[in-house]
Structure formats: structure tokens, C-alpha cells
Amino acid sequence: MAKAFEIAVSGTLARTWDSDTTERALPGLGALSPRQRLEALLDEINMGTEKLHRSVPVSSVAPTLDDVRSELEDVGPGGPGMDRLVAALRRTHVDLMRWCQATDRRYGTAYLLGRSLADAARHRRREDPASIEKSFSHGRQHQRGQWLTELSSALPEYAASVVRESLMFWTGAVADACRDSRRKADRLSALNNQLNAQADLWRSILTGVLDPRNLLVEQNNAAILSRMTLTYRDLLGLTIRRLWWPVVLPVLLVVGAVVILMALTSQGSAVTRTATALVAVGGGAFAVWQSAAPATVAAFARFNRPLLDQELVAEMSRQASWPLAKAVGTRTGSARRIRTGRLRRRAERGGAVHGPGDYVPALSDGRSPLGRPDRDG
Incomplete structure (x- = not known):
């Protein structure tokens, strides 16, 4: 109309x-x-x-x-x-x-x-x-x-x-x-x-x-995989920093059990004591993994789809904005890429996620516009 x-x-x-x-x-x-x-x-x-x-x-x-x-x-x-x-x-x-x-x-x-x-x-x-x-x-x-x-x-x-x-x-x-x-x-x-x-x-x-x-093309899928890997790394580090006790406490318990076991089995050769300690450490580590793995896997599975959707939307939005990339001249490098890490830090500070200078991304190799051929020759 x-x-x-x-x-x-x-x-x-x-x-x-x-x-x-x-x-x-x-x-x-x-x-x-x-x-x-x-x-x-x-x-x-x-x-x-x-x-x-x-x-x-x-x-x-x-x-x-x-x-x-x-x-x-x-x-x-x-x-x-x-x-x-x-x-x-x-x-x-x-x-x-x-x-x-x-x-x-x-x-x-x-x-x-x-x-x-x-x-x-x-x-x-x-x-x-x-x-x-x-x-x-x-x-x-x-x-x-x-x-x-x-x-x-x-x-x-x-x-x-x-x-x-x-x-x-x-x-x-x-x-x-x-x-x-x-x-x-x-x-x-x-x-x-x-x-x-x-x-x-x-x-x-x-x-x-x-x-x-x-x-989406191959470069976009590679970029999504790379950012997802970095995101999981950051999430794991954040989890360890803020929820250290589910990890540190079982480790301390295992170490304490090993020390007690070695003290009780002081009779015998050094090889016997070392083998006993290794068995104790392995069993304790396996017990810790058995208790922590289900919760960890469930937590990552819960956040996996939203994180993947977020990265897909970000990459598809860039690809769908190729006329804008052509207008601002991505080929000359005048357009700046939206970087996930920078946006995350800006969001953590309480600032705006999308600034005026972040309006269009460029591919990592500088091609323009966003993987599309320049139709003006």
C-alpha cells in the first residue's frame, strides 16, 4: 500500500x-x-x-x-x-x-x-x-x-x-x-x-x-564456532571464580583422604604407598566427576541453545545488512566490526550494547560487502 x-x-x-x-x-x-x-x-x-x-x-x-x-x-x-x-x-x-x-x-x-x-x-x-x-x-x-x-x-x-x-x-x-x-x-x-x-x-x-x-557462508559458521568456544571458556572461568566451593571442596577432601591413606599404609615399600595413593586419587577424582558432571552438563545444555541463537542472530543480521555495508564502504575498512567481547564488557559496565560506531560488521578478511559481490563492478 x-x-x-x-x-x-x-x-x-x-x-x-x-x-x-x-x-x-x-x-x-x-x-x-x-x-x-x-x-x-x-x-x-x-x-x-x-x-x-x-x-x-x-x-x-x-x-x-x-x-x-x-x-x-x-x-x-x-x-x-x-x-x-x-x-x-x-x-x-x-x-x-x-x-x-x-x-x-x-x-x-x-x-x-x-x-x-x-x-x-x-x-x-x-x-x-x-x-x-x-x-x-x-x-x-x-x-x-x-x-x-x-x-x-x-x-x-x-x-x-x-x-x-x-x-x-x-x-x-x-x-x-x-x-x-x-x-x-x-x-x-x-x-x-x-x-x-x-x-x-x-x-x-x-x-x-x-x-x-x-x-550464512562458511566464514560465518567458523566465526560462530569460534565465538561459542570463547563464550564457553569465559563461562567456565566465571563459574570457577564465583562457585569455587563445589570444585575446591571435593578436591580438598580427596587430598585429605589421600594423606590419611598414605599415613595408614606407611608400612610397605615406597612403590606400594605411591600406587595406593594414585588409586585413591583416581577414585576420588572419578567420584567428584560423577557428582559434578550431571549438573555441569545440564547447566551447559540449558544455556547452549540461547547462546547459539544469539550468535546466529548476530551473524545473520550482519549478512542481512549487506546493503548498509556497501553504503558505508566496508571494502575501504571504514566500517567497524561488532566484537562480541567488547559488547560483553560494555554490557557488564551498564553501557549501550550497540553504539553508533558499531552499526555494521566487516568480515575478518576485510571483504565487502559481508561476503556479497560488489555489483557495481
């Missing part, structure tokens, strides 16, 4: 093919005239509304696009009737929003989220590149994050988390560009140029067309 509204307010709707398309060529979506793209979007809205209406268990009347199609037929080549078409689109948008909200709160939230993301992408076509700053303000990012959290159980797996992290990258990138007074216009223009591609990627992930796990 947001794309259809943008086409309607952009200018005159032509009734013919674009000038560079011959009669013998089969046009693609990009070669369609604004009128034909608008008609295709209306067809998509109509199909989506019918599909949603069939899935609703209660009896309700879904809004139709008859009013919009009627006004579209009256729009001439010179643009008469455009205001009535825009007004019809606005009324239909409000009707759809109210119907979705009344049918199911999740439907209404999803509609608002889609409108917000599409509206953010519209700013790339505006004459003022600085309007992107308003679209990615921290207030709007907070609202989108709330919507994604509410929809996380209804959306495909990892979709809400990946898009939320990617939006945080963009919010940080825009804020960082706005603080650069010397290159603000150039940096915002570069972000605007990639915003439409990023919005299409968000839409594909949220609608289930693209599984974000398919974005």
Missing part, C-alpha cells in the same frame, strides 16, 4: 510502456510504467487481502479496492483526477488498517510494521536526503522494535530478531552520518541509495520468502 501511494503522489500516470521498451520485448517489472506498477501493486494487495480474509475464523467484510480502481481509470495522461486517486488510496489504507486491527491485533501490528518500513524506504526518492534521519530516529526504532517483539512468535524463525538487529545497525549508521558535519550530505546520500534494496531484503525475511540462515 505504501508503494502504491508513493507512485500515486509521484506524478503523472502514463498509459503506455516506457519509451525504451519495444513491442518485441517482454517487459519486466522495472520496465512497466507507473500506472502498470500501480495496477500490479493493487493486484498484490487484493490477493493478500483475500488470503487473509480466508484465514480469519470470524465473519468480517474485508475492504475492497473498487474505489481505487475506479479513480485510477479516470486519471488521464495529463494528470486530471490524481487528487481523487490519492484520496481513495488514503481512505483504503485507513480501512485496511482498521480492519486488520479489529480482526486480530497481530494483523494490525504487522500492517503498521510493514507501513513503517516501506515509509522509511520512500525517503530515498525525496529531494532532501536528510529526511532519512527522521525515519531512523531512536524513537521510531524503539517502536519498530516493540512491534517486532510482539510479532516474533507469528513470524518465521529468527526473522524478527534479524530484522530488529539490522534496523539497529541502520539507526546507528544514520546517527553517525549526521554527526559528521563535513561529509553528512554525502554519507546520507550513500545510505539513501542502498535503502530500497535493504527494505526489500527486510520484507523478504519477514514474509518468509528468504530464510536468513541461507545467508
Whole structure:
């Protein structure tokens, strides 16, 4: 709906093919005239509304696009009737929003989220590149994050988390560009140029067309394994430092038992006493392991899935933000990688996890953008 509204307010709707398309060529979506793209979007809205209406268990009347199609037929080549078409689109948008909200709160939230993301992408076509700053303000990012959290159980797996992290990258990138007074216009223009591609990627992930796990390559899996190993090492060290008594106390008991046993078996050769002590140490260590292993394994199994999901989301979010990486120039090394250790230390100090300078990661070998080929040659 947001794309259809943008086409309607952009200018005159032509009734013919674009000038560079011959009669013998089969046009693609990009070669369609604004009128034909608008008609295709209306067809998509109509199909989506019918599909949603069939899935609703209660009896309700879904809004139709008859009013919009009627006004579209009256729009001439010179643009008469455009205001009535825009007004019809606005009324239909409000009707759809109210119907979705009344049918199911999740439907209404999803509609608002889609409108917000599409509206953010519209700013790339505006004459003022600085309007992107308003679209990615921290207030709007907070609202989108709330919507994604509410929809996380209804959306495909990892979709809400990946898009939320990617939006945080963009919010940080825009804020960082706005603080650069010397290159603000150039940096915002570069972000605007990639915003439409990023919005299409968000839409594909949220609608289930693209599984974000398919974005991962071998380097990403290796990075996840490396960070998981470091995390387990840190957790083990933290456990020993804070819960030392379950480890130290059994060891002291074993050592004490060995000393007592050696004292009781002082009669005999040194080899006999040493062998007896080793048997005692081995038996004690095995007893300690038997008592501590089940609890340790259960604790690690409990935290394994959340930790793995966290690392997967972080890596998939970076891969899903390749348009942003291209916009900020990861190839030149100007983008900085989000480092797990640095984020953990910052979180322990009570600071923000995602700073403006952490908005986009780079691969360990510096390739750009995030494992994707540079399509500009």
C-alpha cells in the first residue's frame, strides 16, 4: 500500500510502456510504467487481502479496492483526477488498517510494521536526503522494535530478531552520518541509495520468502564456532571464580583422604604407598566427576541453545545488512566490526550494547560487502 501511494503522489500516470521498451520485448517489472506498477501493486494487495480474509475464523467484510480502481481509470495522461486517486488510496489504507486491527491485533501490528518500513524506504526518492534521519530516529526504532517483539512468535524463525538487529545497525549508521558535519550530505546520500534494496531484503525475511540462515557462508559458521568456544571458556572461568566451593571442596577432601591413606599404609615399600595413593586419587577424582558432571552438563545444555541463537542472530543480521555495508564502504575498512567481547564488557559496565560506531560488521578478511559481490563492478 505504501508503494502504491508513493507512485500515486509521484506524478503523472502514463498509459503506455516506457519509451525504451519495444513491442518485441517482454517487459519486466522495472520496465512497466507507473500506472502498470500501480495496477500490479493493487493486484498484490487484493490477493493478500483475500488470503487473509480466508484465514480469519470470524465473519468480517474485508475492504475492497473498487474505489481505487475506479479513480485510477479516470486519471488521464495529463494528470486530471490524481487528487481523487490519492484520496481513495488514503481512505483504503485507513480501512485496511482498521480492519486488520479489529480482526486480530497481530494483523494490525504487522500492517503498521510493514507501513513503517516501506515509509522509511520512500525517503530515498525525496529531494532532501536528510529526511532519512527522521525515519531512523531512536524513537521510531524503539517502536519498530516493540512491534517486532510482539510479532516474533507469528513470524518465521529468527526473522524478527534479524530484522530488529539490522534496523539497529541502520539507526546507528544514520546517527553517525549526521554527526559528521563535513561529509553528512554525502554519507546520507550513500545510505539513501542502498535503502530500497535493504527494505526489500527486510520484507523478504519477514514474509518468509528468504530464510536468513541461507545467508550464512562458511566464514560465518567458523566465526560462530569460534565465538561459542570463547563464550564457553569465559563461562567456565566465571563459574570457577564465583562457585569455587563445589570444585575446591571435593578436591580438598580427596587430598585429605589421600594423606590419611598414605599415613595408614606407611608400612610397605615406597612403590606400594605411591600406587595406593594414585588409586585413591583416581577414585576420588572419578567420584567428584560423577557428582559434578550431571549438573555441569545440564547447566551447559540449558544455556547452549540461547547462546547459539544469539550468535546466529548476530551473524545473520550482519549478512542481512549487506546493503548498509556497501553504503558505508566496508571494502575501504571504514566500517567497524561488532566484537562480541567488547559488547560483553560494555554490557557488564551498564553501557549501550550497540553504539553508533558499531552499526555494521566487516568480515575478518576485510571483504565487502559481508561476503556479497560488489555489483557495481
